[in-house]
Amino acid sequence: MSKIATLEVDGQKIELPVITGSENESAVDINKLRDLTGFITLDPGYKNSGSCTSEITFLDGELGILRYRGYSIEDLAEKASFPEVSYLLIFGELPTAQQLAQFDADIKKHTLVNEEMKNIIDGFPKTAHPMGVLSALTSALTAFNPKAVNVENEKEMYEAICKTIAKFLVIATWTYRKTMGYPLNYYDNTKGYVENFMQLMFRLPTGPYAANPIIVNALDKLFILHGDHEQNCSTSTVRMVGSSHAGLFASISAGVSALWGPLHGGANQAVLEMLEEINKDGGDTDKFMAKAKDKNDPFRLMGFGHRVYKNFDPRARIIKKAADEVLNTLGVDDPILAIAKKLEAAALVDEYFVSRKLYPNVDFYSGIIYRALGIPTDMFTVMFAIGRLPGWIAQWKEMRENKEPIGRPRQIYTGHPLREFKSNK
Ligand code: SDX
Numbered sequence: 001m002s003k004i005a006t007l008e009v010d011g012q013k014i015e016l017p018v019i020t021g022s023e024n025e026s027a028v029d030i031n032k033l034r035d036l037t038g039f040i041t042l043d044p045g046y047k048n049s050g051s052c053t054s055e056i057t058f059l060d061g062e063l064g065i066l067r068y069r070g071y072s073i074e075d076l077a078e079k080a081s082f083p084e085v086s087y088l089l090i091f092g093e094l095p096t097a098q099q100l101a102q103f104d105a106d107i108k109k110h111t112l113v114n115e116e117m118k119n120i121i122d123g124f125p126k127t128a129h130p131m132g133v134l135s136a137l138t139s140a141l142t143a144f145n146p147k148a149v150n151v152e153n154e155k156e157m158y159e160a161i162c163k164t165i166a167k168f169l170v171i172a173t174w175t176y177r178k179t180m181g182y183p184l185n186y187y188d189n190t191k192g193y194v195e196n197f198m199q200l201m202f203r204l205p206t207g208p209y210a211a212n213p214i215i216v217n218a219l220d221k222l223f224i225l226h227g228d229h230e231q232n233c234s235t236s237t238v239r240m241v242g243s244s245h246a247g248l249f250a251s252i253s254a255g256v257s258a259l260w261g262p263l264h265g266g267a268n269q270a271v272l273e274m275l276e277e278i279n280k281d282g283g284d285t286d287k288f289m290a291k292a293k294d295k296n297d298p299f300r301l302m303g304f305g306h307r308v309y310k311n312f313d314p315r316a317r318i319i320k321k322a323a324d325e326v327l328n329t330l331g332v333d334d335p336i337l338a339i340a341k342k343l344e345a346a347a348l349v350d351e352y353f354v355s356r357k358l359y360p361n362v363d364f365y366s367g368i369i370y371r372a373l374g375i376p377t378d379m380f381t382v383m384f385a386i387g388r389l390p391g392w393i394a395q396w397k398e399m400r401e402n403k404e405p406i407g408r409p410r411q412i413y414t415g416h417p418l419r420e421f422k423s424n425k
Contacts, residue, residue: 009037023058040410047307050231052239052404056089056394057230061308066315068228069093077318082223083193086390089228090161090397104193106158110166111187111196114144117171121178130175130382131260137171139253148247151400160248161393168252168389169193172382173200179378194220197386202374215373218326219383222366225315226387228394229362230308234258234265235388235395240407242396255392256385262302265363265384271303272367272377275336278343283335285342293352303364304347310357319365320344323372332372340368 003018005028014036017029027050034040043049058067066073069088076085080094087095087103095103120140124133141164149160166187174184177200185200197219198211229235237258242251259265278288292301306313327334344360347353367380375383 007037009039012037019053021053023060034410040412042412045307046236051236051407052231052399052402054230054395054398055092056398057228057391059230059308061306061310064309064311064314066229073225073314074318077221077224080224082220082227082387085224085227086165089390089394103162106162107166107193108187108189110163111170111189113167113170117141117144118184121174121184124178126179126181128178129260130179130379131256131266131385133175133178134172134382134385135253135256135260137174138168138249138256141167141171141249142247145249151397157397161397164248164252164393165389169197169386170200172386173197175382176201176376176379179376194223214326214329218322218369218373221322222319222369222383223387225318225362226384228388228391232264233261235392238392238396239399239404242399243404243407248393248396251396252389252392255388259385259388260381265381265388267302267361267363268367268370268380268384269377271363272336272371272380274302275339275368278339279336283339285339285346289343289346289350293350301343301347301353301358303360304353305356305358306361309359309361312359313361315362316360316364319362319369320360323365323369326369327372330372334368334372337368340365
């Protein structure tokens with residue numbers, strides 16, 4: 001028997017359907033609310049509002065659960081590869097060996113980026129932030145692939161997916177090469193996806209290059225952990241832009257811009273800068289904890305807190321463990337790891353953080369690993385974007401396949417009532 005919610009407003013009582021998901025989450029369906037009552041709901045930041053139903057990712061913020069297509073993030077991080085998880089997120093099932101090999105081969109058909117794209121990146125100053133360059137280059141891909149994707153045509157959709165995965169990785173690394181003044185590298189179709197990331201980033205024409213398998217393995221795991229996260233800010237942006245039937249590249253480009261913000265994906269860079277500041281300041285974590293709690297101080301403990309997780313972010317647990325392993329294996333002794341652990345330990349017993357259920361999130365430890373792997377700080381959010389790409393594609397595809405209406409929220413107007421025009425000149 002389907003549940004209903006009763007709402008009484010302005011003396012009128014209405015019944016609204018309740019929908020329940022496969023993990024027993026419930027929502028009041030307000031599709032007919034305005035027609036029935038003239039009222040809308042108001043929820044800045046959408047803290048209580050669902051934008052869609054989705055079969056891709058499930059997370060439980062209270063229990064610290066994260067699953068892609070029903071598989072736990074712990075299992076996927078330990079047992080799968082990033083290309084395998086990308087396939088799972090986008091097509092809904094883990095690939096067979098043959099499907100994975102075909103997916104890899106089909107991606108490799110599109111790994112050459114149009115040479116004219118170099119004219120665009122040459123227009124940027126070396127000092128341009130990689131995320132701004134990546135967003136622009138992603139949007140520019142439309143110029144070289146102008147034909148709109150017919151999402152109803154499986155073959156066209158599949159080709160657009162392979163093209164996006166192939167080219168996004170190359171242009172993402174070009175943003176780093178540009179800041180370093182290095183020549184832009186080409187994808188090497190004899191190597192794997194994550195190994196290619198390393199050679200695209202670090203191979204120099206002056207000598208041979210071989211990626212360290214420990215680093216490739218650690219990055220593969222990190223990309224998996226960033227794969228998708230239901231309706232976060234950047235993914236909601238990708239769905240919103242795509243809902244106007246804008247193209248996949250344009251929608252992903254918008255997602256890159258949303259991810260850039262320090263409250264979202266940009267937090268991994270902000271965490272490192274915060275830890276370096278604390279380290280330079282003598283490592284006094286208590287002083288910075290006090291700043292984070294001081295309402296008059298804009299300082300926040302970056303990498304802490306989450307809109308949904310009111311428990312440990314399961315990804316943070318895995319990344320923290322990986323940070324220890326990677327730094328030990330590489331023989332890196334980074335003082336900021338100790339500072340991060342000291343901050344975490346202090347926050348986990350501090351009333352301010354405990355009462356607000358502020359725990360380390362995915363961004364708190366990831367930057368420490370990236371730094372140990374030789375990734376520069378202002379590339380950290382580009383790393384997040386590379387990991388999140390399959391999630392953005394999966395969510396965009398689901399939104400279009402579900403024929404969702406164009407996103408267009410309502411508002412409550414609080415400005416001037418009608419007034420007669422009287423010039424102030
Ligand atoms: C990501 O949504 C996703 O899924 C995102 C993500 C993904 O995979 O896509 O998980 C990736 O974006 C992780 C979050 C990265 N951002 C940061 O680490 C930035 C620092 N954290 C915050 O700014 C904050 O916690 C947010 C933005 C993450 C969440 O903000 P909310 O849900 O809007 O919560 P809020 O700002 O209303 O905070 C509630 C209270 C406030 O105090 P009071 O007004 O109740 O007294 O907690 C305080 C805040 O001041 N607070 C913090 C804090 N985070 C929240 N105080 C100090 N330091 C912090 N980090």
